[in-house]
Amino acid sequence: MPSHLLDSLNAIAAGILHYSALLFVIAIGAIVAYLAVLYIKDMRQTQHAIRRNYPLIGRFRYFFEHLGEFFRQYFFAMDREELPFNRSQRSWVYRAAKNVDTTIAFGSTRPLNHSNEVLFMNCLFATLSEDAAPTHSVTIGEGYCAHPHSSSAIFHISGMSYGAISKPAIQALSAGAKEAGIWLNTGEGGLSPYHLEAGCDLVFQIGTAKYGVRDEQGNLSEERLREIAAYPQVRMFEIKLSQGAKPGKGGILPGGKVTPEVARIRGIPEGQDSISPNGHPDIRSIDDLLDMVVRIRRITNKPVGFKTVLGFSDWLDELGEAIHRRGLDSAPDFITIDSADGGTGAAPQSLMDYVGLPLRRSLPLVVDKLSEYRLRERIKVIASGKMINPAEAAWALCVGADFIVSARGFMFALGCIQALQCNKNTCPTGVTTHDPDLQQGLVPADKSRRVANYARNLMHEVGVIAHSCGVREARALQRRHVYLIDERGVPEPLTDRYPDKTPRPEYLIASDAESSDTQKDTA
Incomplete structure (x- = not known):
């Protein structure tokens, strides 16, 4: 290969490496800046105590809590097996306190045939609003x-x-x-x-x-x-x-x-x-x-x-x-x-x-x-x-x-x-x-x-x-x-x-x- 062509390829490769390194540094800088913004945002927000006390790290709680909804049905305890208050009980309180939708879907996870469980007897004609x-x-x-x-x-x-x-x-x-x-x-x-x-x-x-x-x-x-x-x-x-x-x-x-x-x-x-x-x-x-x-x-x-x-x-x-x-x-x-x-x-x-x-x-x-x-x-x-x-x-x-x-x-x-x-x-x-x-x-x-x-x-x-x-x-x-x-x-x-x-x-x-x-x- 002619020497001038080899020099050109080397120059191009060096340029690519230079710009790749620059982009990498910029990306790292952007990530650090983004994390800094999240850190400040967590410190200043007033709605979530965990995120306010543990900026950035506290966000993993919500991520793992979300994943837990899917993993529990295969590997871990179901919603009603935790003590002293199970996740189903606590989740209702959290939603009610936030004034968001407290309805659930698909069916009850509550055992309806266990000893001493309470059932309310509904009327055929419920009281109208x-x-x-x-x-x-x-x-x-x-x-x-x-x-x-x-x-x-x-x-x-x-x-x-x-x-x-x-x-x-x-x-x-x-x-x-x-x-x-x-x-x-x-x-x-x-x-x-x-x-x-x-x-x-x-x-x-x-x-x-x-x-x-x-x-x-x-x-x-x-x-x-x-x-x-x-x-x-x-x-x-x-x-x-x-x-x-x-x-x-x-x-x-x-x-x-x-x-x-x-x-x-x-x-x-x-x-x-x-x-x-x-x-x-x-x-x-x-x-x-x-x-x-x-x-x-x-x-x-x-x-x-x-x-x-x-x-x-x-x-x-x-x-x-x-x-x-x-x-x-x-x-x-x-x-x-x-x-x-x-x-x-x-x-x-x-x-x-x-x-x-x-x-x-x-x-x-x-x-x-x-x-x-x-x-x-x-x-x-x-x-x-x-x-x-x-x-x-x-x-x-x-x-x-x-x-x-x-x-x-x-x-x-x-x-x-x-x-x-x-x-x-x-x-x-x-x-x-x-x-x-x-x-x-x-x-x-x-x-x-x-x-x-x-x-x-x-x-x-x-x-x-x-x-x-x-x-x-x-x-x-x-x-x-x-x-x-x-x-x-x-x-x-x-x-x-x-x-x-x-x-x-x-x-x-x-x-x-x-x-x-x-x-x-x-x-």
Whole structure:
């Protein structure tokens, strides 16, 4: 080959290599610039806590989550096999909180023939939209305190203490509760400024350590109690005797979460583990409990109740007898029944796994006992424990609950991904941590809307179930609307296991009659 031709080819090859290298450098530069833009975008966006706390890397979560939908059916667990909340349950909450489509396609993945599964009995002629009625308001403490509390909302936020969850989480819950018209329970950690700032209704919880209303010796301070009651937003007071995840064990807050502010609000030393007593030293009997209810109601002039998880149930008879002996003004205005499968930030596994009754058993038992002692109208019942989807809330109403409260459902609405880091200071979504680098991922202005969306969408779908059963509103659901699958896989009416002993309130009797007339007209 002539030398000049070879030189030309070499020059061309050198030129190609030169431009290829240049293009490679430009491509690398473009990729780096693109990643930098994504990094900045993730840092500045406010909708996704994982991406905000872990720029770029956090995006892989959504990619793998998407792939998981396809891989799980071949290699991994199905949607309903994860614990404590399966992917199907969590996905509904996420969609409801984002106010996007909550419908599904193809068919149910729920086992419809497993023992104790719940089935609602639909009516041949469902309630039409024009025949539906607004949810009736229920009043707590009417006639027994100066400031009773009324609410037509059936679904509210259960106790989550400031300290156990973060400042932005409390701010988002408070603002979301205000927007949705529901109450927020403070948990046993006291009243923080962040509970108050949005103006929502609050239930102040008094735990065994009496954080926020204690004196230097740890006893109930009437002065502090009056100060809390003076806030018009504080609508009710709840004495926490026990909770489902740790019956017989008080609150546990690791020292790493006891910041100066948390310590000041609770009235405890900074940086030290906050371990509540496993019971109230001044409440050791039914009469002690009723004395405390009367005392707090006298000081606050607001409704007072107590929260407990049911184990042995003999005390329910003692309670009914004591109230009739002492008079109805000694009764609690409400009882919150927590489930053995309730949640918490930290608890011994032996208590979480093995102690207490689940709500499926305890709720009908409590409602029936109150009816037996003719106290059902006097004492309202609040159901708590692992109810994050519409069906669980509808079941509780059927059994006899007046209200349903949830904590973990609203944690999912805030962005919780069930990382199971609640007992540490490392929550990746900023919900249960005081690490400012992790908290920045949870932007209250965005998450408060999700809290409100979740509450409204759940209550709407409970109404959808009610209308399918042929009643006009959610509170008109009864036990006869529910069947349970027995051990043979055969549906049986809930009333076979738990006959309905509760007298129907007048407003529901009227609603029943109107529903019946509507059915006849439609037929």
